[in-house]
Amino acid sequence: MPTEELTYREAIVAALREEMQRDPTTLIMGEDIGASGGPFKTCLGLYEEFGPARVRDTPIAETGFVGAALGLALTGFRPIVEIMFSDFLGVCFDQIVNGIAKHRFMSGGRVKVPLVIRSIGGGGLRFGAQHSQTGESWMLSVPGLKIVCASAPDVAYTMLKAAIRDDNPVLVIEHKALLSTKGDVAIGTEPDGALSGPKILRTGSDATIVASLAMVPRALAAADLLSAGGIEAEVIDIRVLRPMDTRPICKSVRKTHRLVTVEEQAQVGGWGAEVAAQVVHEAFDYLDAPPARVCLPDYPLPYSPVLEDAALPSPEAIAAAVRALM
Amino acid sequence: MPTEELTYREAIVAALREEMQRDPTTLIMGEDIGASGGPFKTCLGLYEEFGPARVRDTPIAETGFVGAALGLALTGFRPIVEIMFSDFLGVCFDQIVNGIAKHRFMSGGRVKVPLVIRSIGGGGLRFGAQHSQTGESWMLSVPGLKIVCASAPDVAYTMLKAAIRDDNPVLVIEHKALLSTKGDVAIGTEPDGALSGPKILRTGSDATIVASLAMVPRALAAADLLSAGGIEAEVIDIRVLRPMDTRPICKSVRKTHRLVTVEEQAQVGGWGAEVAAQVVHEAFDYLDAPPARVCLPDYPLPYSPVLEDAALPSPEAIAAAVRALM
């Protein structure tokens, strides 16, 4: 398989293009994603290739078009919707949690809902409190929904492909601070297993760091800092929040005896608590210290650059959390 | 102070009535809460006493009237809104998480948002997947919001009063399966400290059970079962999910060495994970076993009585979870 260096943004576009070529029942809807290629250019060129019927600009009506996606999914299509900022998931929350996530179950498992919600979230770009959330936790408790997080171009590529092929609703969270990051992508790879769960990105013996989205590169940077000081951290990208599979994490902690989770959201209600609780449950006797969690402070993300930077977990802060466990 | 035996429903009405008498800037809005007293009769008699301006029927427009509550709160009123079923919090989710919860912070702390959202949730009444959720977890991760859970008449009474007097947005979750339960309520008590956190309802030395809402009476019933077998469980009503204060729970676990959380929602994304993670962090060396969590299974709540009953944590299941730790 050819490997190409792509940006995260290009990886998204490539995944969309290939899946839309592969399956004529796929289509994508969202605000200003047509001729303009999308506010974040994550649909660049799709309109030209697939036309307005399959690359569809919508009115500003998230409830309307996300609900419409459910109607499409129930009647033979495989819709993809783009939510421009993850923060706007709040506007169509009902359609997602009460409609999309529950429809199959309420039908007795007699309908399928092959539907992808791509949503672009995250802080660090000084967009203020209403345009910087990842939205990860809002739906963490919603059965019937799959939730995946793309931390790098190759993950964005395979996950999105797998999500589109999945017969269930999948929320794919992308991170706007990663859009221009580059990485090798194995173009044309079959996405089998891409939704299967956590992935070890760096092996280590002294501590396990689990991170999501933009915290993954920061966790890797923290591992570099730690390594310079003689501590070898294993870094895991959690990737799939729902259904959550912590077995690889538990296995890692049985080896390293220490766990630090890193997430770009407040501590209470975050996935780190679940990981910590499961690890404690499964690997209680292997832990040399209670799991630590590095999170956002418990207030909305501030606009001012100095404050936003201070709020976001830095590689130094992550490394410090690991050191504190040693 | 006089103590009266009231139903949970009556306790809610009493709290509303007293606070509305006390402060003319309070008012309540919701669907069919006026002359009819509310679909669950939680506003019975208020319309007659305070009139249509302060006990206000709304169109079916949760986004509209919850957003309107923010406008009232910013301009000198203390609005209370009733969300008929907690499931409908999804419909006005954006107004709550992006508007109400963040408005003060985004203003630099220069505005106040004294606003109460009362929402009636929970399963056990065969209302099916879209009318049986407690909604606790959806907003667990939202800074700027206080979230409290009423497990009994006296809690409903004091918490609601305290929430109305609080200068911040408070989401009060009530449980429809508890509406007719009776209990002693100290009418006229000042609600000071009612939002302060967990409360020990039964002392015990062998295990700590922490529960919310309708799981509280079930946890107490489990404690009875356990006691008959010689195990003394301490039962704690968590009461306040946001801001979460686990110190009393940690203290209890340092005594009992065992923790079981019980919540009426799926495990992933629930508050039980946060409690477990904090207890592990604060009382790691005191734990004799990893914390256990009793939750709903990871699917929407089914309609059929046999299935719904099997899904909801029973006293027997809670007791079994405690025994498994011994």
Place this chain on the structure above:
Amino acid sequence: MAAPARQSGPSIMTTREQAASEVSSGGAGRNVRLTDENRLALYTMMVDIREFEEQVQRSYLEGLVHGTTHLCQGQEAVAAGACLALRQDDYVSYTYRGHGQCLARGMDVEAAFAELFGRETGVCGGLGGSMHLTDISRGLIGAFGIVGGGIPVAVGAGLSAQLAGRGQISVSFFGDGATNIGAFHEAMNIAQVWRLPVLFVCENNLYGEFSRIDHTTPFEDLVRRAAAYAMAAVIVDGNDVEAVHEATAEAADRARSGGGPTFIECKTYRHRGHSRTDPAKYRDPAEVEAWLARDPLITYRAGLEAAGVLPVGEADAIIESSRSRMKAAAQQAAAAAWPQSHDFAAATFA
């Protein structure tokens, strides 16, 4: 003060504006021919819906139906009339008050009862319940318990129909109260802008739960809301099954041939309370009485009898037979097994 310079819109606008002017009173020019057979079928379907709901009520009192249930006695003409205009491969979304639509689309009655009773043989295996009867094989894409929730979903099915290009349409049934919620508005706008083959059938029964329409809405003729989207719209006597059928058939024809969506307001009334616990005391007895006199089953029967389509006495036989069929189906359903409490992974994820 000069009018602001404006670019002229695309030519599609003209058609849209035309559509807006098509707001009419249903049944102006009966160009939809109904055979006597059709008429008997309409009457029989209304009887079936009525008898189904009456049986649900009895079963509820016997403890067989759980939780709550929202019945549609008095509104049968809307479901029966509208659904007769549909093809087998059309799509329908509806609400918690959707038993009528399900029956009018041919849902198996025993499977419907079994669902209401929470049994394994229920149309949703007991997982859905009274508010969530779904049968995708009949285009019954879903019953939505969240007010307004199903309207955008029907719009998506309409987009599906448009893309498939086989002349299908999608119909969304909802109540008067639902026209006050955002989902309705977003769905209407999208359907019109994309010229989707969607019929918005508003069952204006004058009440939300306990609030009369004038308490929550600035006027009673909800058809006026369609103008906000330049959508074709029609107001129809929702207790006149033929009028409903005709308006629906006309709108369906237009939609199938690319003419876009239509809003159809059906004036009707629910005989009972909002749900099982509601005695509906908030209604003016005179209002109730006036509407009971306009019971669609009574007026249609009288009309058919007068026209000689329905031999006198035959109606009683139809009712009798329907009643016993419903009773038998309910008995069968009540004898069915409870669902096994097992692992629901397969029901949750495909």
Place this chain on the structure above:
Amino acid sequence: MAAPARQSGPSIMTTREQAASEVSSGGAGRNVRLTDENRLALYTMMVDIREFEEQVQRSYLEGLVHGTTHLCQGQEAVAAGACLALRQDDYVSYTYRGHGQCLARGMDVEAAFAELFGRETGVCGGLGGSMHLTDISRGLIGAFGIVGGGIPVAVGAGLSAQLAGRGQISVSFFGDGATNIGAFHEAMNIAQVWRLPVLFVCENNLYGEFSRIDHTTPFEDLVRRAAAYAMAAVIVDGNDVEAVHEATAEAADRARSGGGPTFIECKTYRHRGHSRTDPAKYRDPAEVEAWLARDPLITYRAGLEAAGVLPVGEADAIIESSRSRMKAAAQQAAAAAWPQSHDFAAATFA
């Protein structure tokens, strides 16, 4: 087919229906008298807004403004004209494109710049940013970044005004694109049903982000949407500051005296792209040119000069002085300290 029997609504309905017929073209009968002083103030305010935005743009390029920012050059007449009709104790909600409203309500310019620069002296202490300028002391109850999000909030402030009974009103400013989202619809209906003193000022600048209105909406005259709520409505040239003022003043008078809400559509145009990263290539150059020729600052200046209200040459001095004031304010703001990174508990909870 008989029309369905209907109960007559309460008498308030008549008034509502009357209101619906009041859809008019703004400025029909100028009964709002403006003094020359008012006119100069209007012009000066528009210049201030323009110069503020131009300075923001320069500061952005210097790296002083962070993230993104949404400017309103070309739309100054709406903010200036509407806000002149308001009282000090009225309430205003607006959007991420709300700098104009903030200035027109008297927000301190240096504090506004400092907020955009993320400084401690910012009007929100650096916590809000360009999209969230709020100053409750001037009735500036909030800038909303979620499209449509501020409209129900303004309705709540309108209810507050009605309950307080001191003749205050509430105004919500929002864009054309916002009329497609549910929050708009729910807010309009509630305001009308409760007859709240709320003005819905729609700045129809023909575009959402990159989509022209005809791509997302069935017509360009959004005033037609008000009929869905039987709401009084007026269409006005949003580049004519006096027309905007007059329409607002009339609607405000009506609202203050219990006459209920009004929808005011202001036809206008943004000169720049949607936000800082948008070169706005999606617009027809002829359209842009036509609108630039109707720049509200240029046309009003010409009118005032022709009427002798503004001595020739004076406008340049006003512009020059405004520009240096904005520059000085920006410099002051840029010299201000960064906020201290501390515990934000007090900013989060009162």
